[in-house]
Amino acid sequence: MSSDQDHLKETDTEARFEFKKEENSAVRSGKGLTEEVIRMISEDKDEPEWMLERRLRALKQYHNMPMPTDWPGQPDLTELDIEEIVPYIRPDVDKREGVDDWTELPDEIKDTFDKLGIPEAEKNALSGVGAQYESEVVYQNMQEQWEEKGVVFMNMDRAVKEHPELVKEYFMTTCVPPSDNKFAALHGAVWSGGSFVYIPEDVTVEMPVQAYFRMNSEGMGQFEHTLIVAEEGSEVHYIEGCSAPKYGAHNLHSGCVEVFVGEDAHVQYSTVQNWSKNTFNLNTKRAICEENATMEWVSGSMGSKATMLYPCTILKGRGATDTHITIAFAGEGQNIDTGAKVYHNAPETSSTIESKSISKDGGRTNYRGLVHIADGAENSSTAVECDALMFDNESTSDTMPYMEIEESKVDVAHEATVGKIGDEDIFYLQSRGLDDDDAKKMIVAGFIEPITEELPIEYAVELNRLIELEMEGSLG
């Protein structure tokens, strides 16, 4: 124990994180990406043959694709050595992700929970400490309620076995095929865990489906897959991510989200994610909307060394609608490259993108967007708004909004603002009694308000708190 403690105090965060994982894992793959490693993962998961075949095919594609390197202003990925990454670690069944005792957690994490103002019980759940009992019960109750309506909400690994037809049809086929990009291919090969959500026709799930506790208690992988299938006329709000800092061992997170929004269906996908500062966060998220379907993305991207994330919606059916609301925060040494992509492939489709970014202490945020309006997608409309807020002259923010408009009968609007937190604004609030820090916090809270108002209250609160902590520079 004492040597553990010493280790935890080390300043080298990477070493610290790795240590914890090694200690608690039961099965661990070798380093690097070989067919052997992929077979081992699949075997350990007791997967059917078809899934193994998909993994191996993805692996081949991965090896044949180049790394993205020449995008203008793209985050530097040269430090990312995928061959050094251990793609699969199954946590110890008893200990799972967690440690035995709250006191064994790294101080940094305990401290963060305290600062977030999260109650003890919730802290334990989030950190994986003795969480199984409490969170499992809640989860069970909710699950029964849904099951009566035919809703499926389970771990993706389990879904492969229990709902093979659905998974076969939708998993990395038409929405995000592994050939989409190098990291989608990587994900296809090594994916593990995540959520499977299926909402039958005309069913509305009133309360948000949350993967909050579950992800933590079951040991969320770094390559988790989220698959949401919302049948015709259904409605669901899915929330993913925990806003507590992820302290995973790997320095690569490459998740994938696929959403199928049926005719007249409505899906909202919300996420607040905060990664440790040594993580490369490279994800692919995409939704396909049928006629009159509505897709809403709400996301907060915090932490990580570099993030590349551009949730995408394909408006396939007439009258389909898409909304993106994103917020990114980059501090010292961070490059958060996020944005949105929308393909208007049918008439009368509409999209709005609202992107906000905050950069501080030399951090860099990029908005990288693509709106494509296909020939024949007449009477479609899109409105893009990007706002960047910078704390100082060292920070950077770029806006790269690509618009490919092939149809003339459309309505396209783009608006971008970039600004430093205004001295006059701060002085105004100070003259009313707020100190310098509180004034800045208030301005930022107001800036991100469009995001927080879309989130359930506990997420909104924690997003706000996380950003406050980032601003104080006290988050590890």
Place this chain on the structure above:
Amino acid sequence: MARLELRNLHAEVAEGDEKILEGVSLEVESGEIHALMGPNGSGKSTTAKVIAGHPAYEVTDGEVLLHLEDEEFGADIEIDEDQRTWDLLDLEPNERAALGIFLAFQYPAEIDGVTMTNFLRTALNAKIEEREELFEDDEGIDEDDEDDGFETSPMEGNVDEGEVGVAEFQQILQEKMEQLDMDEKFAQRYLNAGFSGGEKKQNEVLQAAILEPSVAVLDEIDSGLDIDRLQDVSNGINALRDEQGTGVLQITHYQRILDYVEPDHVHVMLDGQIAKSGGPELAEELEDKGYDWVRDEVYGTA
């Protein structure tokens, strides 16, 4: 009772050495209304900003003092003999606010996403807290005053934080808004965002009514107002004095607002100095004769 005293105040723009104030002396006592008049560029707004602690100006000479009486903060705070006079130039803008200085801006900032209710309650609580710290013994500061997170909507601020809770504050706000004849929808709008010129000015007066300063400096609060709004704003200013005993330093170009807010004293500012002071009749004289007349009288040129 409180008294704001400017003694031979000299100031220049912090970046650059352009002198703007060249020896301003002025005293404003609680319950009094002073009008500070003068042509553009004479230093009126600079005087206001220097009092409030704007970082763009550097004070090169002189003092800004605030003299407090014991009963200033009611029974909850006892003011020691040696804390009755504060040199504002040593203090941060928020500390000056806590001691009872209020500046109404000619062009108030627009803060999107922050509701009036949240802003005003946060400001009120920040002021109360800061005030307690300022008057506390240095040794007695309680370090254990940790913020334990929000319990209500983050938009409404932290329910645990501060003296004045959400419900209590709602009542205060409603009352003050009624007095100023403001639409209750104001409370849920974002701070000054999309407000008309008149609404912004009214909002400045509302803030003064809620924060209850000892001395309020109102920088051209009458500019850009139509006659109805001018009356509303003027009623608000009179209420500050009559109901809270606030001392008002009313900066203006024109006699117009002084028809509604009758000053006890009128000062004319020229070239960074108070060139002439007098009673309300001075403002009328200015209305008739303009500023050049004062210039002629002071500098003796024809």
